[in-house]
Structures are given as structure tokens and as C-alpha cells.
Amino acid sequence: MAQRLATEYVNATLQMTEFQMNQFLLSADTSYISHRVKVLGGGEQEIVLEEAGGEEVHLSFERKGSIYVCKLSCRVVNPHLNNAVRKLFVTYKGTGTVNRIYKGFTMMYYYVAGSVRQISEITSSGSKLIYQHKHTAAEMLKMYHSNLVEEEIASLRRQVDRLLDARNDAGSLSRIAEIDGELSAAAARFFQLEA
Incomplete structure (x- = not known):
């Protein structure tokens, strides 16, 4: 089995409450890891996790509410x-790219809210998709219950009613032709939404 050489976190983000941060700090110290907290201006904090051998990770936290x-x-x-x-x-549902680096290849994991959405293998000869998240039953149910299409259809019907009223009141043939063009576009959109 290949031995991991390093792990890279690329443009990753995570969120936690003050209570969760305090819980994390209580559990962060082990026989191998210690931490320091630096309080910066504006309520920002930097947590430094340090391994017994001297390697450090700096975690910058910005307070937003x-x-x-x-x-x-x-x-x-x-x-x-x-x-x-x-x-x-x-634990705190991070989002971003995590590269697990091995000799000769890298496994790139893309996370959204703490769960893996895609895994790719990167080698000198190119990239190969290993895994891609498919919609879960809950996501499908949420899409099924979404009423965005119905709302757009109702809005489109109101627009068509206004256009028909405007066509009846139009005095010139050029204005009628313009309104007919808008009605034609609305009819095409109706067919798309009904599909």
C-alpha cells in the first residue's frame, strides 16, 4: 500500500461557533499535538497546532457574527x-480541496460541507476521475418538492396577460409586432418549462 507523503488543504473553509471552537481546543491537545491561541484585532483569532517534532499548522479564524x-x-x-x-x-463540515500526496501520484478530494463530492487521481500522465457524488434520495426529494418551475410559469402567465392587454391597446403596427415577438418568446419558454 502506498504511503502518504503529505496532505495539502487548498482554499478550504470551515465554520464553527465559539462553543465549538472551545470544544475543539479542549480536545486538540494530545501527547503529540499542542496548541497556542493568538487573539488578533477585530475578534479574529489564530490557532497554531504544533506537533512535538516542530511542524505547525496556522488556522486563521475570522469572526462573522x-x-x-x-x-x-x-x-x-x-x-x-x-x-x-x-x-x-x-467534524466542522469543511469545504474545499484536499490533496493527498503519494510518491508518483496525488489523490484530489473535493469536499462540500464535510462530505466528499469528487475524487480524482492526478499523475504525470494526466487526471482520472475515481468517484463523483450522485444525488441522494434526500436531494432528489428536495428537487421534487421544489416549486420554482411552477412559480416561473405563474409569473410567465401574468406577463402574457399584460402583453395581451398591451396588444389590445396598441395603436401602431410596429408596437403590435414588438408585442407579438415578446409573446412568441413567452410561448417558447412555456414549452421549455412544461417539459
């Missing part, structure tokens, strides 16, 4: 530190 948002871009080599960052990323 009652939520702390962390933007994470780093490369982690140490397995203990990698495990701590991975748990943080998954």
Missing part, C-alpha cells in the same frame, strides 16, 4: 498533525 470562519491553505507532513487537521475539517 456568532460564527468563526477559517480559511485553510496548508501542507501537512506529520501523521499526528494531519489526523488532527483532518478531524477538524470533517
Whole structure:
């Protein structure tokens, strides 16, 4: 089995409340990992996770209301530190790209809200899609219950009614032709929505 050389977090973000941040800090210290907290201006905080061997990860948190948002871009080599960052990323539903680097290839994981949506294998010869998220039953049910199309159809009907009233009141043939063009476009959109 291939041994992982490093893990990269690329433009990743995660969110947590102040309570969740305090819980994370209580669980962050282990026999291998320690942490420091730096309080910056404007309610921002930087948490530094440090491995016993000296490797560090800097997590910058910006306060937005009652939520702390962390933007994470780093490369982690140490397995203990990698495990701590991975748990943080998954527990607090991170979004972004995570590259797991092995000798000769890289596995690129794309996360949305803590779940893997796509996995690709990157080699010197190119990229190969390994996995892509398919819609779950809950997502399909949500799409089924969505009434956006019905709302657009109702709006389109109101628009057609206004156009027909305007056509009846139009005095010139050029205005009637213009309205007929708009009615034709509305009819085409009706057919698209009905499909």
C-alpha cells in the first residue's frame, strides 16, 4: 500500500461557533499535538497546532457574527498533525480541496460541507476521475418538492396577460409586432418549462 507523503488543504473553509471552537481546543491537545491561541484585532483569532517534532499548522479564524470562519491553505507532513487537521475539517463540515500526496501520484478530494463530492487521481500522465457524488434520495426529494418551475410559469402567465392587454391597446403596427415577438418568446419558454 502506498504511503502518504503529505496532505495539502487548498482554499478550504470551515465554520464553527465559539462553543465549538472551545470544544475543539479542549480536545486538540494530545501527547503529540499542542496548541497556542493568538487573539488578533477585530475578534479574529489564530490557532497554531504544533506537533512535538516542530511542524505547525496556522488556522486563521475570522469572526462573522456568532460564527468563526477559517480559511485553510496548508501542507501537512506529520501523521499526528494531519489526523488532527483532518478531524477538524470533517467534524466542522469543511469545504474545499484536499490533496493527498503519494510518491508518483496525488489523490484530489473535493469536499462540500464535510462530505466528499469528487475524487480524482492526478499523475504525470494526466487526471482520472475515481468517484463523483450522485444525488441522494434526500436531494432528489428536495428537487421534487421544489416549486420554482411552477412559480416561473405563474409569473410567465401574468406577463402574457399584460402583453395581451398591451396588444389590445396598441395603436401602431410596429408596437403590435414588438408585442407579438415578446409573446412568441413567452410561448417558447412555456414549452421549455412544461417539459
